[in-house]
Amino acid sequence: MSKHTCTMLLAGRKATIDGSTIVCREEDYGNAFDPQRFVFISPADQPRHYASKGSAFKLDLPVPQYGYTSTPDADDSAGIFGAGGINTANVAMTATETITSNPRIRALDPYNYKDGLGEEDFLTLVLPYISSARAGVQRLGQLLTRYGTYEANAIAFSDQREVWYFETLGGHHWAAVRVPDDQYVIAPNRLNIANFDFASAETMCAPDLQQLIDDNQLNPDPVGYNFRRIFGSASNQDRVYNNPRAWYVQQQLGGGRPDSQPGANDLPFACTPNHRLTIEAIKQVMSSHYQGTAYDPYHFAAKEEAPFRSIALNRNLELHVLQLRNNVPEPLVGVHWLAFGPNTFNALVPFYANVNDTPAAYRDTSKQYTPREMYWLVHTLAAVGDQHYRQVQPLVEQCADDVLAATRAVQRQVDHECASHASAAQLTAANNRLAEIATTKLTELLGKLVGVAFKNEHLQY
Known part of the structure; x- marks a missing residue:
């Protein structure tokens, strides 16, 4: 089981306010720090002789065609874990979200722990x-069919027109579905694909999957x-750990069953939103903790x-919210929105993807x-702010806005200045301006939170 559990949200171009496609995932870890980096990998930096750290898998890679953004672990001793990014062909990928499986498929197609x-x-x-x-x-799909995997994962891809959701099934099998243009998908840590049509041009899978x-x-x-x-699974763990996340988002964005319960296993896979989705709406649900319900942890x-x-x-x-826009020149298409740290206390920044540095x-x-x-600044905000959440919530939300x-x-x-020409150097400089804004405002927020905490210290007389 992967340590990175996560939640994924995907949206087709007719489900968003500006016609963008969206691939979004928040990446989780265990109850410990795992510092993250935001980098641009040029073709010259891409490894050519690849070796996994988690298995004995090795592969000589072809000459890379594209550079790409990604958010790997700062400590790469366990592997790269690139997480998500946009390449210079304006294709986005997020990988991975841990999902569930069941003993029936694992018995037929075991995981390849040796070199998968x-x-x-x-x-x-x-x-x-x-x-x-x-x-x-x-x-x-070709890589998994040939080499197999040692864990159950979901992955997503997008370009300017299509969004695809991909799940591994056992050790060497897989399936993928295209998200309808006017719908969104919220995917917690379970197997999420429901009805699958083998004859559709909007699905792909391992060649022998139907026969299996x-x-x-x-x-x-x-x-x-x-x-x-x-x-998939339908366990008690799903009813408390997985299904409620999908239930809450579907209640907020629309398309879910109004009478459904948080633990229901049969929640829809893809939903039509009540309103076209904005980055702000996506950030809100990806930062959610059941606000407005009796299930909010801050009620306890x-x-x-x-x-x-x-x-x-x-x-x-x-x-990361990987946005591919359809109303701008090609160099401006990819926007790698990024926020490090606990989502209740961080802020999204719209970094251009077609750059040469971060x-x-x-x-x-x-x-x-x-x-x-x-990464460390937001964790400091969370450590202080969580202890005084009701008092600091307005400050935190105002800062994010x-x-x-x-x-x-x-x-x-x-966008306006680069409408006729946008170089990687120009967009790299713009990203530096964006980062400076976020750093300044979040540092100012930390000062305000420390002030609240200071006034609430027990050692007063």
Whole structure:
């Protein structure tokens, strides 16, 4: 099981306010620090002789065609874990979200623990070589069919027209579906694909997948193929850890069943939103902790466990919203929105993806605590703010809005200035301006939170 648990949200171009496609994932870890970096990998920096750290997998890679952004671990001793990024062909990929499986498929197609692929590998092996979302599905599918995997994962790809959601099934099998243009998907840590049509041009899968299901009596339904029931789980853990996250987002954005319960296993896979989605709406649900319900952890006493796992946690490492725009010149298409640290206390910044470097406060993350760096700054905000959440909530929310407003203003200006020509150097300089805004405003927020904490110290007389 991957340590990076995560939650994913995807949106087709007709489901968003400006016609962009969206691939979004917040990356989690265990209850410990795992510093993250934001980097641009040029073709010259891409490894050519690749070796996994989590298995004995090795592969000589072709000459890379594209550079790409990514958010790898600062400590690469366990692997790269590129997480998510946009390449210079304006294709986005996020990898991975840990999902569930069941003993029936694992007995037929065991995991390849010896020399299979895992989360640490996927982005590096795929994103530098693909010019479309469909090509990403095909390349990753071919790798998994040939080499196998040692864990259950979900991955997503997008280009300016299409968004694809991909799940591993057992050790060597997989399936992917295209997200409808006018719909969104919220995917917690379970197998999420429901009804699957093998004859559709909007699905892809391992070549022998239908035969595997039919020959081994894996399908509990007399008609159709529901992959969540065929390959997934329906455990008590799903009812408290996974399903409630999908339920809450569907209640907020629309398209879910109004009478559904948080623990329901049969929540829809793709939903039509009540309104076209904005970056702000996506950030709000990806920072959610069941606000407005009785399940909000902040309703409970310290150390008292809330009934359901929320999207926002102290274990959030980073949130990336990979936006591919359709109303701008090609160099401006890719926007790698990024926020490090726990989502309740961070702020999204719209970094251009077609660059040659990334801002130092996001790129040069130290393995040890250094509050000048964004990863550690947001963790400091969370450590202080969580202890006084009701008092500081307005300050935190206002700061996140202020960062969005200020960085959107810069983005609007740069879009206008670079409408006829945008070089990687220009966009790199713009990203440095965006990072400086976020660093300044979040540092100012930290000062305000320390002031609140100081006034609430017990040692007063």
